[in-house]
Amino acid sequence: MSGLGNILRKEIRELLTPATFVPIILVALIFATMGNSIQGIQQQTQEPPTIGVINEDNSTLGIVASTLLHSHAKSVFNSTSTADLQNGLETVKQHNGIAVIIIPRNFTERIAEEQQGTIQIHWIMKGAGLMDTISSSALESLIAYINTNISKELIRENTSVNASFVLAPTQRVETTYFKNREFVGISPNTISGMLSSQSLLIPIVIMMIILMAGSIVITSMALEKENKTLETLLTLPVKRTSIVSGKIIAAAVIGLLLAIIYMLGMQYYFTGFGISTGTNLSAYDLVLTSTDFIWIGISLFLALIAGLSLCMLLGTFAKNYKSAQTLTFPITMLAMIPMFITMFADFDTLPLAVKIFTFAIPFSHPMMASRALLFHDYTLVVGGIVYVAIFAIVTISIVVWVFKTDRLLTGTTKFKWFKALKRRRF
Amino acid sequence: MPAVEVKNLVKKYGSIDAVKDISFSINEGEIFGLIGPNGAGKTTALRVLSTLLSINGGSVTILGYDLSKQPGEIRKLISYLPEDAGAYKNMSGRSYLQFIANFFDQKEVPAMVQKGIEITDLGKRIDDRVDTYSKGMMRRLLVGRALMTNPKLAILDEPTSGLDVINAQEIRKLIKSTAKTGATVLLSSHNMLEVEYLCDRIALISEGKIVEEGKPKTLMEKYKARNIEEVFIRTVHE
Numbered sequence: 001m002s003g004l005g006n007i008l009r010k011e012i013r014e015l016l017t018p019a020t021f022v023p024i025i026l027v028a029l030i031f032a033t034m035g036n037s038i039q040g041i042q043q044q045t046q047e048p049p050t051i052g053v054i055n056e057d058n059s060t061l062g063i064v065a066s067t068l069l070h071s072h073a074k075s076v077f078n079s080t081s082t083a084d085l086q087n088g089l090e091t092v093k094q095h096n097g098i099a100v101i102i103i104p105r106n107f108t109e110r111i112a113e114e115q116q117g118t119i120q121i122h123w124i125m126k127g128a129g130l131m132d133t134i135s136s137s138a139l140e141s142l143i144a145y146i147n148t149n150i151s152k153e154l155i156r157e158n159t160s161v162n163a164s165f166v167l168a169p170t171q172r173v174e175t176t177y178f179k180n181r182e183f184v185g186i187s188p189n190t191i192s193g194m195l196s197s198q199s200l201l202i203p204i205v206i207m208m209i210i211l212m213a214g215s216i217v218i219t220s221m222a223l224e225k226e227n228k229t230l231e232t233l234l235t236l237p238v239k240r241t242s243i244v245s246g247k248i249i250a251a252a253v254i255g256l257l258l259a260i261i262y263m264l265g266m267q268y269y270f271t272g273f274g275i276s277t278g279t280n281l282s283a284y285d286l287v288l289t290s291t292d293f294i295w296i297g298i299s300l301f302l303a304l305i306a307g308l309s310l311c312m313l314l315g316t317f318a319k320n321y322k323s324a325q326t327l328t329f330p331i332t333m334l335a336m337i338p339m340f341i342t343m344f345a346d347f348d349t350l351p352l353a354v355k356i357f358t359f360a361i362p363f364s365h366p367m368m369a370s371r372a373l374l375f376h377d378y379t380l381v382v383g384g385i386v387y388v389a390i391f392a393i394v395t396i397s398i399v400v401w402v403f404k405t406d407r408l409l410t411g412t413t414k415f416k417w418f419k420a421l422k423r424r425r426f
Numbered sequence: 427m428p429a430v431e432v433k434n435l436v437k438k439y440g441s442i443d444a445v446k447d448i449s450f451s452i453n454e455g456e457i458f459g460l461i462g463p464n465g466a467g468k469t470t471a472l473r474v475l476s477t478l479l480s481i482n483g484g485s486v487t488i489l490g491y492d493l494s495k496q497p498g499e500i501r502k503l504i505s506y507l508p509e510d511a512g513a514y515k516n517m518s519g520r521s522y523l524q525f526i527a528n529f530f531d532q533k534e535v536p537a538m539v540q541k542g543i544e545i546t547d548l549g550k551r552i553d554d555r556v557d558t559y560s561k562g563m564m565r566r567l568l569v570g571r572a573l574m575t576n577p578k579l580a581i582l583d584e585p586t587s588g589l590d591v592i593n594a595q596e597i598r599k600l601i602k603s604t605a606k607t608g609a610t611v612l613l614s615s616h617n618m619l620e621v622e623y624l625c626d627r628i629a630l631i632s633e634g635k636i637v638e639e640g641k642p643k644t645l646m647e648k649y650k651a652r653n654i655e656e657v658f659i660r661t662v663h664e
Contacts, residue, residue: 228512232571236478236529237498345432406479410439 004190008371014044023329030333031103034340043414050097051140053087055207059108061117061150065170066103066424068146072140074279085122085136089177092124096099098135099123102290111150114162116171119143125178125188127346128195128371134284136188179348179375194286195371203367206300208262210363213255213304214311220247221315222324231409240403244396255304292373295381302388307363309395314404338364347380363389429454429579429610430475430574436483437470439477444470446634447484452627457601457611461618463534468614472583475612476506479545482535489578505577509584509614511568515557516607518550519567526571542574545600569597571663573604578613580604582613586620598624618655628654632662 051073051227055066066175069075077084077091077100088100102120111117121143126132152163176183176191183191224230226240233243288296318324338361341350347368350358358364365384372380402408430452437445437522445467452458460468473479475486477497486493488500513522523542527535543552546566551559559567565588572580586594586599601624605611615621622642630638638645638661642654651657 228508228510229514229516230474231473231478231508232506232511232526232568234478235501235504236526237502238529239498409473409478 011322016253023326024331026329030336032046033388047138049099049135049142050074050076050095051139052092052097052100054082054084054088054100055103056062056080056082056105057103057107061108061111061153062103064153065107065119065146065150068103068149074144090120097124098126098161100386101291111154111169112231114165116151116165118145119170120175121172121174121187123174123176123178123188124193125176126215127349128178128188128192129343129349131346132346132349133188133192134361140187140189143170146170148397167174179377181375186284186403191286192282194284195374200343202278202370203342205259205337205365206303206366207335209255209300209304210307211328212258212262213251213330214249214310214335215324215329216254217247217308217311218315218318218324218327218331220251221312222318222327225318226320234403234408239417240400241396242402244309244312247394251300251308251311252304255308280334286374288370288373290366292370295373295378295385296366296369298367298386299381299388301368302351302385302392303362306388306392306395307335309392309399310334312399313395313402316399316408334361335363338359338367342367359384359387362391427454427490428452429485430612431487432471432475432484433486434484435471435474435481435486437467437474437479438482440471444475446629446635448629448634448636449484450629450639452610452612452635453603454610455608456476456626457605457624459621459628460612460614460631461621461654462614462631463616463629463662465545466631468585468631470634471504471631472581472612472614473508476504476581477501478506479591481587494520498563503578504581505572505575505579506643507568507572507583507585507588513556513564513567513571515637516555518555519543519546519552519559522567523571525573527574530575532647538574538576541576542570544570546570547596561588562590564588566593568599569600573600576607577609579612580613584615585613586615586617594620618653622654630661637661 046397051067051069053069053075055062055065055078057065074097076095077088078098079088082102082104085100085102092098092100100122102122104118104120107117107119121139123136125136141388147168147170151166154166154169172187174185176186176188176189178191224233311328314327314330315324316401318327338358341354342364347355347358358368365381365388367383369384372378428451430450432451433449435445435448436443441549448467448471450458450569451604460471462468462488467519470479474481475488475493477493477500481494487528489503491499491503493500503588513519516523520539522548524535527538527542530538546563548563548566551563556564556567559598565586567580569585572582580601582601589597594664598620601613611626625642627641628645629636638657640648645651645657646653648658649657651660
C-alpha cells in the first residue's frame with residue numbers, strides 16, 4: 001500500500017465515527033423538519049380564513065363587503081345583528097376560526113357622505129408566535145381587498161369622487177381577544193409585533209446562556225480528565241456534592257455574565273432593525289412587574305442548574321477536550337428546539353405531543369415564562385418551575401451517584417443491561 | 427493496630443479480574459511496596475485504597491475506618507499521588523499548593539503551603555504557571571502536594587516515574603524522611619532497586635495476585651537472590 005493510501009485509510013477510519021455523523025444527521029433532520037413546517041405555513045396562507053360575519057347593512061356597499069367576505073373566506077357564522085356577537089365569537093372559536101367581522105348599519109350611508117365606513121373586526125387570537133398570526137394576515141389582506149373593491153365601486157358610480165377619500169373608503173376598528181383578555185384597538189399582528197422582543201430576544205439569550213455555560217461545564221470535566229487532575233481531586237477531603245455544585249455554580253455565574261454581554265449586543269442588533277423592544281406594551285398592560293421578573297429569574301436559574309447538571313452528566317463521558325466538543329451537541333439541540341418553538345408558536349396552540357415534548361425540555365420554561373406572565377398564566381410558569389426543580393434535583397443526584405461510582409474513572413458501569421445494550425449497538 | 431488491613435480484596439473491571447483475592451497489612455510508620463510488572467494490578471489496588479474505586483469483594487480497613495462505609499473519613503487522613511497525575515495548568519505552583527491546602531484545616535494552610543514549597547524546591551519557579559514546568563518540576567510539585575498535608579497514609583503510585591537520577595534520589599529521601607515522622611507509606615514501583623532501598627516490607631504482585639510478601643532482605647535470603655529483581659523473577663517465572 002502506498003504512503004498516501006496508508007495515511008488515507010488511517011484518517012478515514014479515525015473520522016468515520018458516530019460522533020462525526022450523528023450531529024450532521026440530526027442537523028439534516030432538523031432542516032428537513034423546518035422545510036416541512038415552512039411548506040405547511042405556505043399551505044396555511046393559501047387557505048381561506050375561517051370567520052363569522054355580522055352584516056347590519058343591507059345597502060349596496062354592505063352587501064359588496066359581505067359578499068366578498070363570504071366568497072374569499074370560510075364563513076361559519078352569519079347574522080344581521082350585533083347583539084349576536086358573543087354567539088358569533090363562540091361559534092367561530094369552536095370552528096378554530098380567527099375573527100368575527102361586523103359591518104355596521106350605517107356603513108354605506110357614511111361612505112356615501114364621504115366618511116370612512118367602519119369595519120369592526122373582533123379577532124380571536126390563539127397565540128403570539130410568529131406562525132400564529134399567519135391566518136390573521138390572510139384576513140387583513142382580504143379586508144384590504146374589500147377596501148379596494150369599494151374604491152372601484154365608488155369610482156364606477158361617481159368619477160368625480162374625492163381622490164384622497166376614495167383610496168381609503170373604509171376604516172378598521174379592531175378588538176383582539178387573547179388569553180381571556182380584551183385588547184381594544186389593536187390587531188393580533190400588532191400584539192405579536194409588540195411581543196417580538198419576548199418572542200425573539202429572550203429565547204436567543206437563554207439559548208446562548210445554556211450553550212455557553214454548558215460548554216464550560218463539559219469542557220471543565222474533560223480538562224480534569226485530560227490534565228489528570230480528577231483522580232487527585234476525588235481523593236481530597238471534599239464531598240462529591242461540593243465538587244459537582246462548585247462546577248455547576250461557577251459555570252452558571254460565568255454563563256450569566258456572558259449572557260449579559262451577549263444580551264446587550266442583541267438589544268442593539270434588534271433596535272437597529274427597528275424591532276420594537278416593548279415601548280408601547282404598558283398602554284395595554286403588557287408589562288412585567290417586579291414579581292414577574294422574580295418568577296423569570298427563578299425559572300431561568302433552575303433551568304440553568306438543570307441544564308448544567310445534564311452537561312455535568314455528559315461531561316463524565318468526556319475523555320478529553322475534543323470529545324467534550326462533541327458532547328455539547330445534545331445540549332445545543334435541546335436549547336435550540338424550544339427556542340424555535342417559542343419563537344414561531346405559542347405553547348397553547350401547539351399539538352399535544354409537541355406540547356409534552358416542549359414541556360419536558362427544561363430550557364423551554366424560562367423561554368416561555370415572560371410571555372406567559374404577561375398574560376398572567378401563572379399555572380404554566382409555576383408548573384414549569386416545579387418540573388425543572390425536580391428535573392435538576394434528579395439530574396444532580398444522578399451526577400453525584402456517578403461521581404461516587406467507578407464510572408468517572410474507568411468509563412464502566414455495573415449495569416448489566418446497559419452493557420448488553422452497548423454490545424448490541426456497537 | 428495496623429494502618430492498613432486488606433483482606434481478600436477482589437476488584438473487577440467488567441469480566442476482567444484486576445485484583446484477585448489479595449490480602450496484606452501495613453504497620454504504622456512503615457514503607458510498604460507493591461511490586462510488579464505492568465498490568466499486575468498495582469495501580470488498581472492503590473486506587474481502591476485511595477477511595478477512588480469500589481471493591482467487588484473482601485474488605486479494606488485504613489487507620490481504623492472501613493473503606494466501603496467511611497471513605498470520607500479516610501480521605502481526611504490519606505494522600506494519593508497517581509502515576510500520571512497533573513496539576514491545573516492555569517495556576518502557578520504556589521496557587522496549586524494553596525488550592526489543595528484549602529481543603530484541609532484552615533489553621534494549617536500557611537504551614538502546609540510552606541512545607542509544600544520546601545519539598546518541591548522549585549525556587550522562584552514556584553510562582554510560574556504550571557504549564558511552563560518540565561516533567562521533573564511537575565513531579566516534584568505533585569510530590570510536594572502529596573506530602574505537605576502531613577498524611578497519616580501516603581499512597582504513592584510510581585513516585586519517581588519519569589524522573590532523572592538526581593530528582594528521583596531527592597524524592598526517595600523525601601519519602602524516607604516522611605516515614606520517619608510517623609506517616610505510613612504505601613508505594614508501587616517497577617524499579618526493584620528503588621524498592622530495595624526504600625521499603626521496609628514488600629509484596630510481589632503478578633496477574634492480580636500477591637505471590638510473595640516480606641522484608642526485602644528476608645526474601646533475598648529465602649530465594650538466595652542478589653537483589654529483589656531476582657526474587658521477583660524467581661517467584662513469578664519459576
